[in-house]
Each structure stands twice: as C-alpha cells, then as structure tokens.
Amino acid sequence: MKADDLDLLVGVGVPTVHPSGGRAVVAVTHPSLEADATVGQLWTIPLTGHASPRLVTRGFRDTAPQFSPDGRLLGFLRAEPKRPPQLHVVDAAGGEPVAVTDRALGVTEFAWSPDGRTLAFVSREPEQGRYGTVEGIDPGGERARRIHTLKYQANGVGYTIDRPAHVFVVPVPDVSAAPVPPPAPWPDGSAGTATDVAEPRQLTAGPWDDASIAFSPDGRSIAFVSARHAGRDTDLREDVHLVSVDGGEAADLTGRHGAFSVLAAQYTADGRLFFTAQDLGESGRDFVARNTALYVVDAAGGAPRLLTDPETVDFTESAITPYRDDSVLVLDRRRGALVLTEVTAAGETRTLTGEHTVVGGAGAAGGTVAIAFADPSTAGDVAVVDGDGLRRLSDFSAPLRTQGIVTPTELTVDGRDGYPVHGWVLVPEGEGPHPVLLSIHGGPFASYTHALFDEAQVYVSAGYAVVMCNPRGSAGYGQAHGRVIRQRMGTVDLADVLDFLDGAIARVPGLDGSRVGVMGGSYGGYLTAWTIAHDHRFAAAIVERGFLDPEAFIGTSDIGSFFADEYTGTDAGLMRSQSPQAVVDRVRTPTLVLHSANDLRCPLGQAERYYAALKRHGVETELVIFPGEDHELSRSGRPRHRRERFDIILDWWARHLPSRSNHS
Numbered sequence: 001m002k003a004d005d006l007d008l009l010v011g012v013g014v015p016t017v018h019p020s021g022g023r024a025v026v027a028v029t030h031p032s033l034e035a036d037a038t039v040g041q042l043w044t045i046p047l048t049g050h051a052s053p054r055l056v057t058r059g060f061r062d063t064a065p066q067f068s069p070d071g072r073l074l075g076f077l078r079a080e081p082k083r084p085p086q087l088h089v090v091d092a093a094g095g096e097p098v099a100v101t102d103r104a105l106g107v108t109e110f111a112w113s114p115d116g117r118t119l120a121f122v123s124r125e126p127e128q129g130r131y132g133t134v135e136g137i138d139p140g141g142e143r144a145r146r147i148h149t150l151k152y153q154a155n156g157v158g159y160t161i162d163r164p165a166h167v168f169v170v171p172v173p174d175v176s177a178a179p180v181p182p183p184a185p186w187p188d189g190s191a192g193t194a195t196d197v198a199e200p201r202q203l204t205a206g207p208w209d210d211a212s213i214a215f216s217p218d219g220r221s222i223a224f225v226s227a228r229h230a231g232r233d234t235d236l237r238e239d240v241h242l243v244s245v246d247g248g249e250a251a252d253l254t255g256r257h258g259a260f261s262v263l264a265a266q267y268t269a270d271g272r273l274f275f276t277a278q279d280l281g282e283s284g285r286d287f288v289a290r291n292t293a294l295y296v297v298d299a300a301g302g303a304p305r306l307l308t309d310p311e312t313v314d315f316t317e318s319a320i321t322p323y324r325d326d327s328v329l330v331l332d333r334r335r336g337a338l339v340l341t342e343v344t345a346a347g348e349t350r351t352l353t354g355e356h357t358v359v360g361g362a363g364a365a366g367g368t369v370a371i372a373f374a375d376p377s378t379a380g381d382v383a384v385v386d387g388d389g390l391r392r393l394s395d396f397s398a399p400l401r402t403q404g405i406v407t408p409t410e411l412t413v414d415g416r417d418g419y420p421v422h423g424w425v426l427v428p429e430g431e432g433p434h435p436v437l438l439s440i441h442g443g444p445f446a447s448y449t450h451a452l453f454d455e456a457q458v459y460v461s462a463g464y465a466v467v468m469c470n471p472r473g474s475a476g477y478g479q480a481h482g483r484v485i486r487q488r489m490g491t492v493d494l495a496d497v498l499d500f501l502d503g504a505i506a507r508v509p510g511l512d513g514s515r516v517g518v519m520g521g522s523y524g525g526y527l528t529a530w531t532i533a534h535d536h537r538f539a540a541a542i543v544e545r546g547f548l549d550p551e552a553f554i555g556t557s558d559i560g561s562f563f564a565d566e567y568t569g570t571d572a573g574l575m576r577s578q579s580p581q582a583v584v585d586r587v588r589t590p591t592l593v594l595h596s597a598n599d600l601r602c603p604l605g606q607a608e609r610y611y612a613a614l615k616r617h618g619v620e621t622e623l624v625i626f627p628g629e630d631h632e633l634s635r636s637g638r639p640r641h642r643r644e645r646f647d648i649i650l651d652w653w654a655r656h657l658p659s660r661s662n663h664s
Contacts (some may be wrong), residue, residue, distance in 0.1 A: 001190050001403055001457035003646035006031045006639055007456050008400040008620075012372040013063055014361030015045070016320065018092070019071040023047055023367020025056065026382055027063040027076070028396060031639035035081070038636065045382050045393050047368055053394050056096065057090070064109070067092060067117040067365075073175065075100075075119065077107060087121055091175050098173050101198045105163060106131060109211065114219040119247070122211055125202070127162040148563040149233045151222025155600040157629045165209040167224055168200040169245060172354040203243050203334055204250060208232065210241075214266045220245060223273060225262045229255055235284030236562060240265045240275050240297075254400045257303050259284045263292055264275075266320035266328060273297040273327045275304070276315045286565040288566050289445045289473070292316040296329060296345050304537035307347040307632075311479050315341075321362045329362045329369070333476040336449045337405070337421060340371060340385065352385045354611050367376060374405050374451035397452065405452065410583070411467075413503030419492070420655055421500045422477070423448065423469025425508045428461040428659075432510030434465045435517070436541075438501050442522030442545075444473040444567075445492065447484050455634065462650050463659025465511045467504045471496030475525075487569040489578040490530040497527065498535060517657045519649075521545050521634060522602060528608065529580035532589040540656030542649060544594040547632055548606045549581035557598040588622040592652045594645070596629035596637075 001008075013027035024047055038152045042057040061079040068075065074092045078099075079083035085107020089233030090097040092298050101107050103123045109120040130142050145152075152161045173196070203222065211226040222245060227238045229252075240263050243250040250558045254260050255354045256382065258279060265275040276298075278290040293315035295304040301603050303448070308315070308646075314608025317338060318331035327344040329352070338359045342353040352369065353359055360372040362382065369385040378397035384392040408424035415421050428434050437459055442447050447470045456466045470476065473485040483492050505513040518538045520528040525546025532541045547553065550564040557563065568578045576582040591614055595607035602627065611623040628643070629637045634645065 001400060001405060003458055003643045003650075004033075005400060005403050006454070007641055008397075009405065010062075010380050010396040011040075011067075012360065012382060012394075012398070013384060014076075015363035015370040016065045016366055017047070017363040017365040017370050018067050019069070021047065021368035022652075024108055024284045024363055024370040024382065025065040025067070025074060027065060028380075029061065029063065031642060033639045036062075036638050037081065038639070041509070042074075042359060043394075045370070047370060047393065056094065059097075059415050060361050061085070066110070066112060067113050067149055069114055070116050073109060073116070073172065075112065075243065077110070078157060079106070079232070087119065087170075089172060092107070094259055095175065097654050098175050099197055100170055100173060103202065104197075108165065109213060111214050111215055111222075113214050114217060115244075115443070117172055117624075118219075119167050119172055120203075120213050120215065120222055120245075121200070122165050122167055124163040124165045124207075124214060130162055131574070138386040141617065151558075153558050153600055158598075158600070160209065161207065161660070164207060165206045165211055166206075167210050167213055167222060167243065168202040169222075170198050171197065177182060183569060184586060201247075203245070204249055212262075212264045216242075217271050221302050223265045224250075224461065225249075225265060225269065225275075228252065231284065234561070235259075236261050236287050237281055237284045238262045240273070242463070244635075249664075252302060253297065260295075260304075261287065261290075263316065264318070264320050266322055268322045268325060268328060268345075270298070270325045270345075272326065273540055274320055274343075276318060276330065277314075278321060279310065280462060285377060285562055287474070288486045289479055291475075291479050291482075292318070294328075294343050298345070305347075307345075308349070313341075313349075316475065318558050319361060321364055323364045323369070329364060330483055331359050331362075335476050335477075336470065338449070355391065356450045357390070358449045363389075370654060374449075374521075376450060376452055377401065377405065379452045389455070397464060400452075403459055404424055405457060408456070409508060409533075410450075411500075411504060411507065412501045413497040413507075415496055417492075417495070419472065419496070420592055421469050421496045421498050421503075423467070425468075425504045425505075425511075426456050426466040427508060427510045428460050428463050428465065430463075430660070432465075433512035433515075434509050434510055435515040435653075435659050436465045436467055436501070436505065436513070437653070437657075438497060438518040438538075439468040439517065440497055440518070440520030440527045441468065441470070441474070442520070442523035443475065444485065444523040444527075445475045446523075447474045447476045451541060458646055458650075459653075461514055462653070464517075464653065464657075464662070465508075466529060467501050467511075469497060469500040471500070476603050486567060487574060487578075489568055490527070493527060494530060494534065502521050515539060515652060515657060517541065519544070522631070523547060525602070526580060529584075529591075532591065533583040533586040536588055540590040540652065542592045542594060542652060543607075543610065545596060545599055545602050545633070546578075546610065547602050548592075548610045550575045550579050552605060552609065553602075556603045556605060578663055581610060581613065584610060585613060586616050587619050589655050592649075593621060593623045594626075595624070595646070596626045596631065596633045598628060598630045601631035621653075622652075
C-alpha cells in the first residue's frame, strides 16, 4: 500500500440486521482524494444464499443505518458536502430517501421507538446568535464567550458550552406521501414556509451534553447518558438518566449507586437496562487504565448489578447490542483483538469470535448475528457468526490487497525484568537487511491490533521494517498492565518498547539493527520524545501531536483539567520527572515535529514549545503544522492532508534513514 492508495482504504460501519434475519445493511466509507473528504454509501448484504453485496443509496456520505422494528423502513444519517449529517428514512425495499431533520448543527445519533412511529435523535442546540443562527453574523462577529467552567471545549467539536447536545423526538414521515414543493416568493416579497421536515420536540435541556439514547421496551421513556450532577466540572462521572417521551424532568438511575463513568446503555426485550461503565473510585477522577465493565438494572429503581470482572475484561470500545431477551453483545479488548462476547443477565459469558479478529460492531435480529470486522487482510468487511465461526460475506479490501499488503508477524518478547511484551513486526519483501521503524501507539490506554493498519503498510511498502508493540500502559492486557505507569510515565513503558525492538531485531530475519528510527503520535509522541532524550541510537525521530509538557497541558487541552493530574501527578517535581519538555536539552536525534492547528486534545503549543527548544539547542528539526485539522488527522483528516502527511514522513525518512525504495 502506498499513500496514493488511501481511496482503497474501506471502512465498514455497524451492521443493522432486518427483523427476518435475511439481510443486513452497512455503511461502507472511504477517504476520497478527488472529493478531499470521507465519502460513503449504504450496502445491503444478503445473509443467506449466494447473492453479492449491493449498493442501495447514492448519497455523498450515508452512515449509521437502522431498520425500523417492523423492517419496513430504514433510517440513516446523510451528510452533503461541507454540511452536517441529517436524519433520513427510506422504504426498506428501495426508493427516494426522505429527510427527517434539518438541524443547523446536524444529528449525531438516533433510535427508533418500539412501535416504529417515532424517532429520537441527539443534536447540538446552538445558542442564539452563534454558529450561523443569525444570517450575516460570522464567528468573528459573535459575542464574547464568558466561561465559568473548566470543561468548555472538545477536540473535533470546538466550544461546547454554547451548543449542548440534547435529545429530541420527531414523528416518522410517510415515505409514500408526495413531496412538498419548495414555495416561490409572492410579488409583495413574502414567501411561503411549506416544508417536508417536521419540527422536532426537544425532550432534554441544560448546560450539559446528553447522548447514547435508547427507548424503553414500552416506548414511554428514553434512557440516555449525561453528567448532570453538581460536581460534573471537577470529576469524570456520567450516569444513566431516564426521561419520559412526553417530556419533564429526567431521573438519574445510577448516580446514587457508584462513581460511574457510563459509556453506553441499552434495554433488552424483557425490560432490563444494561450499561457499560468505568468505576472511577472515591475521587470520581481515577480513570487511568480503568477497564469498562457491564452492569444491569433488573427493574426500574433497582440497584445496578456488576456482571463482568473489570480486572480482566474490558468493554471500552463497545456499543451494546440487544441479543436475546436477557442478554446483550459487547466487545472485549483482548491482546490486540476486539472479541464479540455475549453476556446474560446472570453474568454468563460466551465468546462468539476469535482472538485475532477486530470486531467493529454487531447487529442481531431473527436469530442472526452479523458483524463488521477487520483482520490482517482487510480494513473492513462483513461476516455472519455461526456455529463454525465466521462466514465472510464481503471483500471490500480486495482492491487494496492487489496493491500489496504485508502480513504482520506476531511476537512476544521477554523484557529486561522478565515481563512479556506483545506486538507485531512487518518486514518488506526483498533481500534485507532493512532499516527499522519503531512505531509507538497513542493513548496510552489504547493498543495496536490485529487489524490491517494503513500506516504500517505504507512504511513497509517504502522499504522499512515496522516494529510495533503494546507496552505496559496499553489496553487489552488487564488493568494492572495499564495502571502500572500511572504517575510513572516513561519508566517500564520505555523499557518495554526498547526491549521489544531489541528482541525483534534479534529474532526476526531481515532487520538492520544499526539503522533504526522511532516515531509515534499523541502518547506515542510523548514516548518518542522521551525515548530520544534517553537513548541516542536512532538515526531520526518523528514526534506527532504529542503530549510533551504536562504543566502547559493544564488549562489548554480539552482534557487538561484531569489528564495530567492523573497520569503525571500534581506535584511540580513529579510532573517534571515525566516531562519530555524538561529533558529536551538531552536530545541529539534529528526530529520532525508534526501537529495540527486545531488540535484541542494536545494543543499546538505543545509542539511549538518543544520545537523551539530543539531549535535553541542546535538539534536538526522541522515543524509541520496542518491547517484546519485536529487530533484525528491521521485517522479522519482531509484525505489530501493525510496523503501529504505520508509524503512528509517518507521524505524525512528518505533524508535521515533511507531505504532501497525511499531515498533522496
């Protein structure tokens, strides 16, 4: 895979399964260099027989499909170029989609009522006078923001205090009705107001965000996740609330039962409410490497019951899919996989997929389970879970494989203290030895996985062996593995990545241990910067969107009110003992610093201060700033910026660590 092959990097969304169990619909998206945007449509996937997947919509970006309870309609989100997604419905047998919403800031999620007559959705409600609510007032002409909270912005969104996300309901439109034509102006200058879009009814309000909606089985109320308690600005708690579809005050269902950070909630047909949550301890802030457990509330007003062990099981990257009357499907982060797991109300668990499959989401109906998944050979495809494992139904990554994909070698290396470090090595075709890139993931409570990874494929195609592992601090290996670096960043995690690198060079043929570079983003940028201050073997380094100065992080990042406090502590000396900025004078390695102008997670100032210090100490360095991008550039940025990023990275390696196919 080369940078120009980004168009072939297909992703598959969560399937929705028709109530009959006969077919699924999924969103299939990909970066388009021509449109300079992520585009995609909905595909229908037959789950029985031998028919092939078929395109069913033709929008610019159609995502998040959901069949109505009776299977007669299909709801989904459609985004037009440079416009936010809006809720649409279409006859499930085919036809022209009908717009349900016309929200100024779009729709982020939706849910069908059990009787199929109502749609609930979540949308940000803009403050009057902002975000285009008054024609002629652009962002520079808006009133000043008067901020009284620590949390007031979010990466990828911007300011949140003046556009909170709330829950709305709207009747399902009649897709067979004739469309309402747009009105023409009258000679006196007046204009009609006829429209196909019904006015939604707002159910929740207040200075907080509401999300993760689910109808109760009787359709009378909606559960959602929100932080509405008095201490929400200083802790990380979020609870499940319940609001009547007729409106009124929302009731907190979980707040009095524990210090939960709830991620998702969903009902099963028997009326039980399942939810996933981290336990944040007495402080309500202890989030570091807290695995997400599954809980259930058996009846209204009851106390939640813990169903899974958070020490060993982690449902952080998981929506909740109702399955049987008393069970749900969730995804367990496990050694680089996302394993589809059934959990019953009695706490019984059953795994449905293997240890090397990365499940992206599941849909279930009619006794059938369909999944979106990735593995070393695909960035996204659809399969059915049956008694013999997975039955693959699509091959959207076939064109990408024809451009060349290298299968990683899985490896476990015993570190200097005997601790096993798990990871992968990708080796280019052709005679070695090849120069080596040590790649470090972000998080830190995240992980590299078994899924096809575009960045590693681009680098190996350019002639580099790629070494990547999940050191202590990563997710998927138990809470103890993740929590050991709490207020000890740059200790055993540094040892693990270096020991894995040495082990890979010693055990995998074709790696040139005398020619090595190091690179990483976010926490990976942190550990890269920390590494080159302590180990000078590397020909060059790339520090991307890094967490580089814990002290400056406070008050500037969207997570600055808690992240550094919990990961590096609050004592000034302790923070500096883990700060790359504090040891930048030790760096001698040529270093490329990459960042995005609109990054609110690791703000641009982190990169600018680090780059300036390198420059002042005589280190060969370059600062690259991508306009209009945020912390997610490498994953969801504009496709042309993503390709340019690859070009800049490969140019840096061509100058400082050339390979046979990538050299100046």
